[in-house]
Amino acid sequence: MEAADLDTLDRRIVCALQVDGRAEPGRIAEVLGVSARTVTRRLTRLQEGAAVRVVRMATAEDEAVGALLLRIKVLRGKAETIAHALAARPDIPFVDVMTGGQEISAVMLADPGSRDHLLHSRLPATGAVLETEVHAVLHVFADAGHWQAGWLTAEEAAALRPVPPSTPPPSVDALDRVLLDLLAQDARQSHAALAVAAGTPESTVRRRLHRLAAGGLLRTHATVDPRLLGMTVDANLWLDVPPGRLAQVGEALAAHPQVHGVLATSGPANLMATVFCPDHDGLYRFTTGTLGPLGVQRAETAIVARAVKRAGVILRQEVRRPSSNLGGPPSGRRPRPTAG
Secondary structure (H helix, E strand, O other): OOHHHHOOHHHHHHHHHHHHOOOOOHHHHHHHHOOOHHHHHHHHHHHHOOOEEEEEEHHHHHOOOOOOOEOOOOOOOOHHHHHHHHHOOOOOOOOEEEOOOOOEEEEOOHHHHHHHHHHHHHHOOOOOEEEEEEEEEEEEEOOOHHHHOOOOOHHHHHHOOOOOOOOOOOOOOOHHHHHHHHHHHOOOHHHHHHHHHHOOOOOOOOHHHHHHHHOOOOOEEEEEEEHHHHOOOOEEOOOOOOOHHHHHHHHHHOOOOEEEEEEOOOOOOOOOEEEOOHHHHHHHHHEEEEHHOOOOOEEEEEEEEEEEEEEEEEEHHHHHOOOOOOOOOOOOOOOOOOOO
């Protein structure tokens, strides 16, 4: 689907899903001032055309703190093979190939055993891998689930926003985990569809999802190609910020409408931000007009050439048969749920 295929209403519907991925067509229609039939038709086209896919995400605090940011240098011509092998792992929810084709960026959520197996055995044994930098996430200011493309007014976004969690996260049993796993694949499945897939009555599904939502466990993420929303440049910024200003700068960037992730990290850079810009000139303006006044001392910019996997979703145009030598966690290990 080309950018021209998404008109203003399409983009507003995508933004509605960014606010609440499980919002009913009637609710979206009421807020946007169009008919429910129109929203239903547009949603069907967007989902069937793979323009947008909504998945359930774990909370950033549960999963992202302690996760690893990988920067993998590879031989020219080998980035596709390595990137798709990494994307095939359930414990790696984000994979990008950077401009130039010799660096891959990835996020890893695995437990120590699985992590060490990849970093200390499989990657070094892969002749195409030249170097691997590993940085730990120390704090999350914003993750992919926070980003909204800006095609809604503040009032419209507020009207669509789900009711905030009202209880502590509940303990989950086997049925809860089945439902959460199903929503991690497609968060827009109806109660009826979930009931069939889980082999349980629809009334039970409704009751369980209500409890999980009240505990903050039904957070969603609308995976969409940013080019369809007018953003042609996606960049990772590795920033050096004075420690005394780290929290202030992180919070300021998290509130910026072009930023879709801000993390405090270990390593030479202490803050990593991901940003969408309309074009390269827009990235320059962001660097000078936003980073400069914040007092960022140094910024390394890495531009994404191709997103392979986002929020646990392998993008359709990128699906290929992965190499087996970077396979998933050793048997017997169950990876943690995908996070942003």
